[in-house]
Amino acid sequence: MQTDILNENQIGEAAKAIKHGHLIAFPTETVYGLGADATNEQAVKAVYAAKGRPSDNPLIVHIADKSSVAQYVDIISKEAQILMDTFWPGPLTLIFELKNTDVLPGVVTGGLTTAAFRMPDNKLTLELITQSNTVLVGPSANTSGKPSPTTAHHVYHDLKGHIRGILDGGSCEVGVESTVLDVSNLDEAPVILRPGAITKHQIESIIGQVTFDGHLVTESEVPKAPGMKYKHYSPDTTVQMIDDANNNWDQAITYYLDLNKKVGLLANKEIIQAYGSSCECYQLSETRDVRESMKHLFAGLRELDQLEDKLDIILVETYPEDDGGMAYMNRLKKAANQDYFIKA
Numbered sequence: 001m002q003t004d005i006l007n008e009n010q011i012g013e014a015a016k017a018i019k020h021g022h023l024i025a026f027p028t029e030t031v032y033g034l035g036a037d038a039t040n041e042q043a044v045k046a047v048y049a050a051k052g053r054p055s056d057n058p059l060i061v062h063i064a065d066k067s068s069v070a071q072y073v074d075i076i077s078k079e080a081q082i083l084m085d086t087f088w089p090g091p092l093t094l095i096f097e098l099k100n101t102d103v104l105p106g107v108v109t110g111g112l113t114t115a116a117f118r119m120p121d122n123k124l125t126l127e128l129i130t131q132s133n134t135v136l137v138g139p140s141a142n143t144s145g146k147p148s149p150t151t152a153h154h155v156y157h158d159l160k161g162h163i164r165g166i167l168d169g170g171s172c173e174v175g176v177e178s179t180v181l182d183v184s185n186l187d188e189a190p191v192i193l194r195p196g197a198i199t200k201h202q203i204e205s206i207i208g209q210v211t212f213d214g215h216l217v218t219e220s221e222v223p224k225a226p227g228m229k230y231k232h233y234s235p236d237t238t239v240q241m242i243d244d245a246n247n248n249w250d251q252a253i254t255y256y257l258d259l260n261k262k263v264g265l266l267a268n269k270e271i272i273q274a275y276g277s278s279c280e281c282y283q284l285s286e287t288r289d290v291r292e293s294m295k296h297l298f299a300g301l302r303e304l305d306q307l308e309d310k311l312d313i314i315l316v317e318t319y320p321e322d323d324g325g326m327a328y329m330n331r332l333k334k335a336a337n338q339d340y341f342i343k344a
Ligand code: TXA
Pocket: 028, 030, 031, 032, 033, 034, 057, 058, 059, 060, 091, 093, 095, 109, 112, 114, 115, 116, 118, 120, 138, 139, 140, 141, 176, 177, 178, 180, 193, 194, 224, 225, 226, 227
């Protein structure tokens, strides 16, 4: 199959493909999604196949209009409604109890009685959903286990030949996937299943206390949001984190260069200027800024992983795991398989 890169003048074409059950990757403010008609079981199955993703992993339903949720959900709590009004369109996914399990194919929900909904903040994609006259599933448009794609080129690299087209909307602003918040249990405080650009404090400032799912921290074997437990988002090259408290870049780089290893650095400009002369470097931020670093993290991992002259190790900058650093560290720790550089 030929995979076309489509521009904003070809949204009609892309929508037609979706209606015919084909797969079209779409841009969002977070990462690129692999779009298919969520009401078409065969099309959704093709999404799992293209990504090589386990089919018990539920998908997010992408909508173009807040009112669409009510088609699938009976009870939208006051808190959920306020969150939708505040953060949609934007990088927040909400999990609701469905009216019944017939309103969406079981392949979308992984057989659960709940489903995830999100209204992405991207004009092209909102238009694509509207013109498709349906709602779209949209897992990140990467090969399962690889860093999520933040450009059309990343999608093309992973999925060319397997999907009908890619709607090119340039680079994603946020760079990591949306915050996933479970609001399906009306008797308990909402639960964050995946940290993202919308932080716990931001949510709490609107609706009061929410909790983090412990699986995020303890790496349980049965995650509530699949993809939370094992090594994930990882490039082929080994990734190690440099502890922000020790800041031992010099020691780590010397250690690997002495072993004749090829070293990559993923860090802010100052670090690269100080230590980067014998390494391959990718700048995450201008002046150590976690939002900016988050935007470039996946792109940097991909770039350093795909050099002609393969690296042996990629060393990456860390941040404190406070409110603003949660999402960055959550993704980085998985890419690094939890591994920090510690001198033997
Ligand atoms: O930013 C994003 O959310 C991107 C863009 C493309 O929209 N999409 C994305 O989709 O990251 P995906 O499929 O890679 O991640 C969906 C997450 C998974 O962690 C999944 O387990 C969780 O949402 N999820 C979906 N439905 C769920 C449900 N009913 N209950 C619990 N977790 C659910």
